[in-house]
Amino acid sequence: MGSMQDLAAHPPVRTATDLGPDFWASQGQNLLFGAIAVVAFLAIVALIMFGADLIKGRARDKVQLAVLVSPVLLLLGVGLVYPALDTTWLSFNEITNEPDPDTGIFTTTMQFIGLDNYRFAFSDPSTFRTIINTFVWMILVPLMSTGFGLAYAVFIDRAKGEKLLKSLVFMPMAISLVGASVIWGNIMYDYNQVGSQTGMLNALRELVGLDPYNFLRDNPWNTFWLIVILVWIQTGFAMVILSAAIKAVPPEMNEAASLDGANAWQRFWRITVPSIRTTIVVVLTTITIMALKVYDIVRTVTQGRDSTDVVANRMYVLSFVEGREALGAALAVILFIFVIPVVIYNVRSLNKAKEAH
Amino acid sequence: MSVTTPPQQPVDDPTPVKDHNGRSSRAKKAKDNLTSPWATAISIIIAMLWTIPTVALFMTSLVPGDRYRTDAWWTVMADGDLTFGNFGQVLFDSFGDNSTAPPLLEYVFNSIVVTVPAVVFPVVLGLMAAYAFAWIPFRGSSFLFVLIFALQVVPLQLALIPLLRILGPENLGLAGEFSGVWIAHTIFALPLSVFLLHNFVASIPREILEAARVDGASHTQVFFRIIIPLSLPAVASLAIFQFLWVWNDLLVSAVFGSAETYPLTYPISNLAGDYGQYAYLVPPAAFISMIIPLIVFFSLQRYFVRGLLAGSTKG
Numbered sequence: 132m133g134s135m136q137d138l139a140a141h142p143p144v145r146t147a148t149d150l151g152p153d154f155w156a157s158q159g160q161n162l163l164f165g166a167i168a169v170v171a172f173l174a175i176v177a178l179i180m181f182g183a184d185l186i187k188g189r190a191r192d193k194v195q196l197a198v199l200v201s202p203v204l205l206l207l208g209v210g211l212v213y214p215a216l217d218t219t220w221l222s223f224n225e226i227t228n229e230p231d232p233d234t235g236i237f238t239t240t241m242q243f244i245g246l247d248n249y250r251f252a253f254s255d256p257s258t259f260r261t262i263i264n265t266f267v268w269m270i271l272v273p274l275m276s277t278g279f280g281l282a283y284a285v286f287i288d289r290a291k292g293e294k295l296l297k298s299l300v301f302m303p304m305a306i307s308l309v310g311a312s313v314i315w316g317n318i319m320y321d322y323n324q325v326g327s328q329t330g331m332l333n334a335l336r337e338l339v340g341l342d343p344y345n346f347l348r349d350n351p352w353n354t355f356w357l358i359v360i361l362v363w364i365q366t367g368f369a370m371v372i373l374s375a376a377i378k379a380v381p382p383e384m385n386e387a388a389s390l391d392g393a394n395a396w397q398r399f400w401r402i403t404v405p406s407i408r409t410t411i412v413v414v415l416t417t418i419t420i421m422a423l424k425v426y427d428i429v430r431t432v433t434q435g436r437d438s439t440d441v442v443a444n445r446m447y448v449l450s451f452v453e454g455r456e457a458l459g460a461a462l463a464v465i466l467f468i469f470v471i472p473v474v475i476y477n478v479r480s481l482n483k484a485k486e487a488h
Numbered sequence: 489m490s491v492t493t494p495p496q497q498p499v500d501d502p503t504p505v506k507d508h509n510g511r512s513s514r515a516k517k518a519k520d521n522l523t524s525p526w527a528t529a530i531s532i533i534i535a536m537l538w539t540i541p542t543v544a545l546f547m548t549s550l551v552p553g554d555r556y557r558t559d560a561w562w563t564v565m566a567d568g569d570l571t572f573g574n575f576g577q578v579l580f581d582s583f584g585d586n587s588t589a590p591p592l593l594e595y596v597f598n599s600i601v602v603t604v605p606a607v608v609f610p611v612v613l614g615l616m617a618a619y620a621f622a623w624i625p626f627r628g629s630s631f632l633f634v635l636i637f638a639l640q641v642v643p644l645q646l647a648l649i650p651l652l653r654i655l656g657p658e659n660l661g662l663a664g665e666f667s668g669v670w671i672a673h674t675i676f677a678l679p680l681s682v683f684l685l686h687n688f689v690a691s692i693p694r695e696i697l698e699a700a701r702v703d704g705a706s707h708t709q710v711f712f713r714i715i716i717p718l719s720l721p722a723v724a725s726l727a728i729f730q731f732l733w734v735w736n737d738l739l740v741s742a743v744f745g746s747a748e749t750y751p752l753t754y755p756i757s758n759l760a761g762d763y764g765q766y767a768y769l770v771p772p773a774a775f776i777s778m779i780i781p782l783i784v785f786f787s788l789q790r791y792f793v794r795g796l797l798a799g800s801t802k803g
Contacts, residue, residue, distance in 0.1 A: 150580060150591065158597045164666065165601040169608050176612060184708040195707035196624050203617035203678055204632065210675035211639055214650035221649065279534065286531040296531065298789065300538045305785030306778050307736030309753040313760050313774035314541045317767070318548050329560040331544050363538065368796065375797055395524070424643045427738045431757040443739075446645050451743060456649050463645040474638050481637055485630075 215467075222248055222460040248461035257438075258445065262465060264354050265423060265442040268361070269469065272422035273415045275362045280369025281411070284377055285399060297374065301367035308364070308427035315360045316432035320346035350438045357439055360428050365421060369414045376410035377403060416473050423469055442466050542778075549574055549772035556768035574772040583755055583773055585762050592752070592773050599735060599751035599777075601666055606673035606734045607727050613674070614681025615689070615723065619715045621682065622690040623697055624707060633686070639679040648743050651675070655744060664746035672744040673734055681726055687798060688722035689715060725795025728788050735781050752777040 183195045225244045230237050252258045280300075287296045303311060321330025322345045328334045333343040346356045380403060388398050404411070426443035433439045435448070442462050450459030547561040550570035564570055583592040620626070621633045651672060655663040662668035692714070700710050734740075738753040745754070756773050759766065785792065 150593070154594070158594065161597060161601045161666065165605055168605045168667070168670070172605070172609060173612070176616075180708045180711065184706050191706060192624075196620055196626055199616040199620040199624070199707065199711070200626075200632075202613045203636075203682060206613070206671075206675050207636065207639060207678055209654065210651055210671070211642065211647050211679075212635075214647035214654070215642060217650040218646050218648075283531055283534050286527040286534075290528070290531070296535055298786070299535045301789075302542070302782070302785070303538065305732060305781045306542070307738070307753055307781070309736070309738055309757045309760070310545075310774045310778050313756065313770055314545045317760055317770055318544050319541055323557075326558055327560070327563075329557070331541075331560075334560055363541070366538070371793055371796060375793075420641050420643075424645065427753070427757065430738070431760045434761050443643075443645055447648075447739065447742070450649050451652075460649055463643065463648070466643045467646050470641050470643060474641050477641065478634055478638055481634060 218460045218463050221457055222464045224457050226457050248458050249465075251458065252461055252465065257440070258462075260438055261435075261440045261442050261445045261462075264438075264440065265466070265469070267354060268358055268422045268425065268441060269419055271355070271358050272361050272365060273418040275358070276365035276418050277369045277373075277411065277414050279362065279366045280371075280414070281373050283366070284370045284374035285403065288374065288377055297371065300370055303364045304367045306364065308361075308425065309431050311360050311364055312428050312431035315356075315363070316347065320356060320432075322346060322348075347433055347439075348437050353433065353437055353439050357428055357432060360432070361422060361425055365418050369418065372414050373407060373410060376407040380406045416476065420470055420473060423466060545771055546775055549775045551768065551771075553765075553768040574768065575776065578769050578772045579776065583759070583769055585759060585764060585766050589755075592755070592776060595750060595752045595755055596776070598749055599780075602669050602673075602741065602745075602749060602751050603731060603734045605666075605670045606677070607730045609670060609674040610677035610681045610730060611685075611723055611727055614678055614726070615685050615715065615719060616711065617678075617682045618685035618689045619707075619711055621686050623710075633682075636679050636682050640683060644676050644739070647675075652743055663744055664749065666749050669741055669744045669749055672740050673737070676740065677730055677733070681730070684726050684795065684798060685719065685722055688719055692718055721791070721794070722798065724788070724791045725798065728784060728792045729795050731784060732781055732792075 179198055180195070183191070183198045186194055221241075223243060223245060224241045225247070226239060226241055228237055228239045252262065283300060287293050290296065306314075319331045320333075321328075322333055322343055323329060328337050328343050332346070336343060347353050384402050384406070385398055388402055393401065424443055425441065426447055429435055429439055429441050429444040430447070435441075435444050442465060446459045446462040446466070449455045449462065544561070547565065547570070550572065551559070551561050551564045552569060552571050552573065555564055555569065561570070578592045579596075580591050580593060581587075582589040583595075584590070617636075621629060621636075652663055654660060655668045655671065657663070660668075662671065696714060696718075697710060700714055705713070735751070736753065737751070738757055741749065741751050741754060745751075752773070756770065756777060759773070760770050
């Protein structure tokens with residue numbers, strides 16, 4: 132198992148020093164470029180801020196305020212608000228690239244077509260399926276992650292080794308969705324048509340005498356198996372937040388209930404859950420939004436095959452692979468429509484909190 | 489990561505209530521029924537389900553290529569044939585569906601070059617705006633803040649097409665360059681950055697800032713002398729957050745990057761769905777991509793949890 136021997140056994144394998152000078156030159160250049168960008172950025176920010184400090188008189192405060200907020204407002208305005216509006220407008224149009232009848236030169240034209248893109252999205256069976264799938268993700272991921280996270284948080288609360296037990300479930304939060312997709316798609320769900328099963332779950336099935344199962348081909352269950360990947364990641368998030376909330380519940384409440392003869396189950400439903408209700412809502416909405424936007428899992432594991440595609444992945448493929456941007460824009464708007472209730476709810480509770488202040 | 493509740497408490501305040509001694513022993517008593525053997529068994533099962541897959545990934549990355557398709561890692565382990573050779577091959581030789589593909593090391597560097605500036609930019613700009621929104625009254629301040637808050641949950645898909653056009657060759661010409669990826673990441677991070685830092689900066693005691701202002705300190709001086717030093721815990725939380733987010737991102741890099749800038753996630757995602765002769769390179773590559781975030785995560789978990797709580801929980 133010695134790594135040196137193995138390296139020797141595979142002659143084509145190079146080592147870091149074998150990578151040519153070109154490689155190191157270009158990587159060094161990139162790293163230097165990144166470092167210069169950071170230093171230059173900090174220097175420019177400091178220069179502008181101290182420059183604004185040299186101003187005398189009344190204008191000073193105003194100029195400094197502008198220096199503080201304008202970069203964010205400018206970037207968000209140009210990079211997020213305007214693009215969002217532009218995407219919405221694009222979704223009501225059709226882009227055509229045809230030769231001009233007079234000159235014969237290919238020209239791109241935009242034509243207003245109303246709701247046609249949306250009509251297509253809801254009537255084309257495969258596109259409509261992506262909307263349905265996204266909806267299923269939106270419902271199942273938050274419910275399952277919050278359910279597991281809450282159960283786990285309650286079970287390990289004040290248990291021996293609580294910190295370690297928490298870290299174990301929290302750890303997937305550090306792993307990329309791509310990494311998690313490899314873990315589940317290539318290792319847990321792996322299925323071999325012939326020969327012995329190398330996938331963990333299928334090996335387990337074989338062990339107990341069940342036939343191997345092709346997790347990723349079995350529509351509609353394959354969507355569920357993909358959902359499990361995101362649940363695996365998000366449970367840690369739910370658990371950490373809910374655990375903090377549970378610890379903030381005054382222990383006296385539990386003691387009193389316990390003296391009144393309430394059992395653990397009753398105390399959980401009548402004391403713990405009502406006391407952390409707002410936190411549960413926050414966790415549910417945060418994970419809902421996460422589930423809605425997820426694209427990496429589908430793209431990595433199935434590329435949308437076998438009816439597993441979701442809106443976010445189809446939007447990417449339509450817009451940046453197939454060049455059907457108007458239709459992609461319509462799908463992006465549909466995603467946004469899904470989150471509008473959350474936006475309204477959040478802004479309301481923000482305003483409530485401000486009034487309470 | 490979107491975060492959804494209004495400003496509450498200083499990020500610095502370690503929210504989990506630490507029990508005082510007397511309290512905790514009584515609490516323990518009340519708790520006893522809940523931590524039954526049953527609950528313990530279930531939590532151990534959950535802990536295992538959440539850990540084993542990652543361990544399996546590591547073990548699978550040690551399986552030599554000629555046995556990857558036919559033998560599971562435990563069979564290979566029983567034969568004593570596990571090898572670290574895959575890591576060397578992936579990192580220094582080539583990673584892809586052909587033997588001329590570039591080595592993964594190139595993408596490791598790309599990930600670093602993409603990530604560091606994409607963490608620094610939004611944190612600095614966000615802190616500046618957070619100070620203004622929290623302490624400098626101006627017209628439209630609360631409307632703009634609510635707008636930024638709402639932008640946190642807008643799916644970034646809604647901005648991709650036009651932003652790519654703005655950064656693209658017809659306009660700024662930065663798409664496909666590192667700078668284009670940095671700008672896109674910065675823009676998408678700003679709403680959370682402003683919101684999270686605002687919550688923290690707003691909790692700095694009024695007297696400190698007023699005393700400085702009375703002494704004639706300008707906004708710039710207050711920012712450098714008070715806001716920056718006092719906000720460091722919140723800045724650390726946010727930076728870890730943003731680091732994990734950017735390092736693990738696929739979408740932004742896929743849209744705004746190019747072959748010269750793609751981070752680790754990109755080639756791994758591409759090869760993961762390819763079950764050809766190079767499939768055995770995927771697990772070691774995926775494991776390599778996780779090493780740095782896992783180190784950051786485990787060494788700085790405290791700050792990370794603080795950031796999560798500050799952004800999304802009611803105390």
